[in-house]
Amino acid sequence: MSSYSELIKNFERIRAYMREFYVYGFKSRDDYNKKSARSYDDERRRMESILGDHMSFLRTPEGKNVFISIDSRTSRHNPFYKAWKSKSFTDGDVTLHFIIFDILHSPEISYSIPELMRIIDEEYLSYFDSPMMFDESTLRKKLKEYCEEGILIAEKKGKRMLYRRAEDISLSEYNDLLDFYSEIAPCGVIGSFLLDKTKPHKNAFAFKHHYITGAMDSGILAALFTAMRQKRVVTVTNHSSRSDEPRKNRIIPLRIFISTQNGKQHLIAYHPDFNCFRSFRVDYLSNVKLEDVTPRFDELRAMLDKMQGNMWGVVPNRGRRGKVHTEQVSFTIKVAENEDYIVKRLYREKRNGTVEKLDDSTYRFTAEVHETSEMIPWIRTFICRIAQMNFSNRTEENRFKADLEEMYKMYGIKEDEL
Amino acid sequence: MIFSELYSAYYNSVAEIISKLIDGERDERVLRKIVSEKAFGESATTILPSLKSGKWQLVRHDMSTILKHKPTVPLTNLQKSWLKAVSLDPRVRLFGVSLKGLDDVKPLFIPDDYYLYDKYCDGDDFEDEGYISRFRFILSAIHDGVPIKINMVNKNGKEVYAKCMPLRLEYSEKDDKFRLITDGCKYLHTINLSKIRSVGYCGESFKHIEREVRYDTVTLRIKNERNALERCMLHFAHFEKRAEKVGKNEYLLHVKFDHKDESEIVIRVLSFGPRVKAESPDSFVELIKKKLLAQREQNLR
Numbered sequence: 001m002s003s004y005s006e007l008i009k010n011f012e013r014i015r016a017y018m019r020e021f022y023v024y025g026f027k028s029r030d031d032y033n034k035k036s037a038r039s040y041d042d043e044r045r046r047m048e049s050i051l052g053d054h055m056s057f058l059r060t061p062e063g064k065n066v067f068i069s070i071d072s073r074t075s076r077h078n079p080f081y082k083a084w085k086s087k088s089f090t091d092g093d094v095t096l097h098f099i100i101f102d103i104l105h106s107p108e109i110s111y112s113i114p115e116l117m118r119i120i121d122e123e124y125l126s127y128f129d130s131p132m133m134f135d136e137s138t139l140r141k142k143l144k145e146y147c148e149e150g151i152l153i154a155e156k157k158g159k160r161m162l163y164r165r166a167e168d169i170s171l172s173e174y175n176d177l178l179d180f181y182s183e184i185a186p187c188g189v190i191g192s193f194l195l196d197k198t199k200p201h202k203n204a205f206a207f208k209h210h211y212i213t214g215a216m217d218s219g220i221l222a223a224l225f226t227a228m229r230q231k232r233v234v235t236v237t238n239h240s241s242r243s244d245e246p247r248k249n250r251i252i253p254l255r256i257f258i259s260t261q262n263g264k265q266h267l268i269a270y271h272p273d274f275n276c277f278r279s280f281r282v283d284y285l286s287n288v289k290l291e292d293v294t295p296r297f298d299e300l301r302a303m304l305d306k307m308q309g310n311m312w313g314v315v316p317n318r319g320r321r322g323k324v325h326t327e328q329v330s331f332t333i334k335v336a337e338n339e340d341y342i343v344k345r346l347y348r349e350k351r352n353g354t355v356e357k358l359d360d361s362t363y364r365f366t367a368e369v370h371e372t373s374e375m376i377p378w379i380r381t382f383i384c385r386i387a388q389m390n391f392s393n394r395t396e397e398n399r400f401k402a403d404l405e406e407m408y409k410m411y412g413i414k415e416d417e418l
Numbered sequence: 419m420i421f422s423e424l425y426s427a428y429y430n431s432v433a434e435i436i437s438k439l440i441d442g443e444r445d446e447r448v449l450r451k452i453v454s455e456k457a458f459g460e461s462a463t464t465i466l467p468s469l470k471s472g473k474w475q476l477v478r479h480d481m482s483t484i485l486k487h488k489p490t491v492p493l494t495n496l497q498k499s500w501l502k503a504v505s506l507d508p509r510v511r512l513f514g515v516s517l518k519g520l521d522d523v524k525p526l527f528i529p530d531d532y533y534l535y536d537k538y539c540d541g542d543d544f545e546d547e548g549y550i551s552r553f554r555f556i557l558s559a560i561h562d563g564v565p566i567k568i569n570m571v572n573k574n575g576k577e578v579y580a581k582c583m584p585l586r587l588e589y590s591e592k593d594d595k596f597r598l599i600t601d602g603c604k605y606l607h608t609i610n611l612s613k614i615r616s617v618g619y620c621g622e623s624f625k626h627i628e629r630e631v632r633y634d635t636v637t638l639r640i641k642n643e644r645n646a647l648e649r650c651m652l653h654f655a656h657f658e659k660r661a662e663k664v665g666k667n668e669y670l671l672h673v674k675f676d677h678k679d680e681s682e683i684v685i686r687v688l689s690f691g692p693r694v695k696a697e698s699p700d701s702f703v704e705l706i707k708k709k710l711l712a713q714r715e716q717n718l719r
Contacts, residue, residue: 095474150498174515180509206599
């Protein structure tokens with residue numbers, strides 16, 4: 001008999017599948033060879049159950065491909081948030097949860113554990129032919145858990161420990177704020193949990209250029225933010241695509257870099273073992289464990305602040321022993337009379353560097369960056385008007401030009417077409 | 419902890435079902451609808467049967483509940499700390515609400531803990547009092563479903579007036595701008611909020627104008643070198659799309675986009691260099707070729 005359940009205990013199980021189905025979506029069942037076929041079937045079924053209409057299928061000679069296709073501009077709320085609401089629980093958990101909050105229905109009411117035990121048995125479970133039995137340690141554990149979550153408060157009165165519910169905050173005025181921030185703030189899924197507590201209302205917001213993949217990494221992100229707020233060292237497992245085996249790293253998390261143009265999230269951290277700053281893809285990280293408080297956090301973050309002036313993307317200074325490594329990037333573009341918007345683009349889209357007007361139709365952009373290759377995709381968006389370039393990293397400049405030649409060839413553009 | 423049953427779709431469904439039972443609602447269709455709206459595709463086979471059978475001891479056989487109050491749970495520390503973090507964002511002033519009860523709460527993060535490194539730097543001025551008051555006015559008009567009149571500066575720098583029905587506010591994180599999406603005005607469907615100078619109610623009613631969005635689908639051939647596959651898939655992840663493997667190291671990606679965004683998509687495809695080639699439609703390929711021909715004329719050596 002199948003032990004399949006819609007709910008899951010460990011989010012990591014579906015995190016990887018969701019990413020595969022959403023980001024790639026061309027793999028067939030056989031391509032998921034890391035896991036068993038049964039595991040694949042269960043996760044696919046679970047995704048179908050959670051994401052419903054967003055799941056699509058395609059028959060190919062290799063088999064049936066399952067993928068998630070979502071136009072995030074037409075989706076008012078991130079559909080991946082639903083996966084975070086699929087945590088499994090026991091029959092006892094759900095029964096106890098609702099009974100505890102029914103007994104403690106107002107912050108003025110407080111009871112000790114023996115009192116709660118008696119009320120649960122006599123006033124609630126006695127209605128059933130075969131009532132559930134909760135021992136004191138189960139109740140104590142549940143109350144402790146809820147105190148840690150901040151929804152119950154334990155207060156000592158004389159020798160007795162009494163439990164009451166915490167004061168609540170009314171969300172009635174926050175509908176718009178929650179509709180907006182649940183989509184754009186880091187860990188927006190928490191905003192979605194709050195929205196679940198509000199009454200149905202009209203959502204006035206939509207989003208363009210909206211990347212929703214980060215939702216799957218909310219748990220990791222929350223742990224990293226907690227480490228930063230507490231200035232702690234963490235150990236974290238990195239499943240980088242560059243290495244076959246996951247690697248454990250002991251690092252000091254300093255800041256999360258988020259891209260608005262591809263949705264990727266990177267952690268910039270200091271790696272004490274190698275005395276350097278490193279960038280980690282958040283979607284490759286798992287098992288964040290908070291360790292000791294570090295006295296170096298403020299000093300390291302100040303160093304990162306300084307470094308950011310030369311970071312185009314997420315690659316920090318690679319210079320060893322504190323040495324600063326920068327590369328100069330310069331290119332000029334031609335702009336026609338009615339193309340002011342191109343000049344505006346230079347100013348609007350540059351992240352550092354300077355723009356100079358050389359004459360009425362020529363502008364030069366110059367920047368000093370830690371990693372030239374990070375700028376290449378942006379420079380390519382000016383293809384059709386790049387008149388000159390001068391990179392101190394000659395390899396990158398030559399590669400850029402070789403790529404252009406390859407593109408001409410790829411699109412069948414011959415010399416005589418000019 | 420974010421992944422907790424406290425936030426689960428099942429707990430939310432049970433809470434709603436019990437509230438309905440306390441109100442005297444017993445109609446199973448109504449209760450099933452709660453499950454289908456609040457939980458997942460297969461939840462109907464678990465939630466109501468578990469309550470009815472006494473597996474979860476909250477409801478009697480006659481569908482009355484043993485609970486005396488409609489279920490509520492106070493906000494968790496995690497929810498409060500996220501709200502506190504949000505309260506530190508400069509855009510929060512747009513909403514005109516003061517977040518109460520958070521004085522002693524530590525934020526989950528502060529603005530300095532994250533950085534949107536590729537956001538454009540000419541975003542809206544969210545601190546501007548005039549902008550804030552226009553934003554609030556429009557937001558309230560959207561909720562009330564009332565038409566408005568707008569005085570704005572058009573792209574040629576001229577002052578123009580328009581009357582329209584405000585539908586929604588669209589925000590782009592990349593542009594860091596709000597746009598107002600409207601109905602009833604033939605020529606003004608999307609208006610940058612920063613271009614609006616003044617706004618007021620207008621007594622007229624508007625006829626809904628059906629706008630058919632013209633979608634195009636571009637097919638891209640991806641050579642998986644220099645991690646191009648992953649970069650491309652992530653870059654276009656927010657569109658409706660379909661991918662297929664067509665060779666040992668080659669993939670086709672079909673991306674559906676609003677025709678109005680064609681120029682933007684052209685330069686986004688170009689940004690991938692020779693790893694990604696537009697294959698169809700011909701009109702799209704021609705736009706790329708035109709850019710490359712113009713580039714060749716620049717004689718870059």
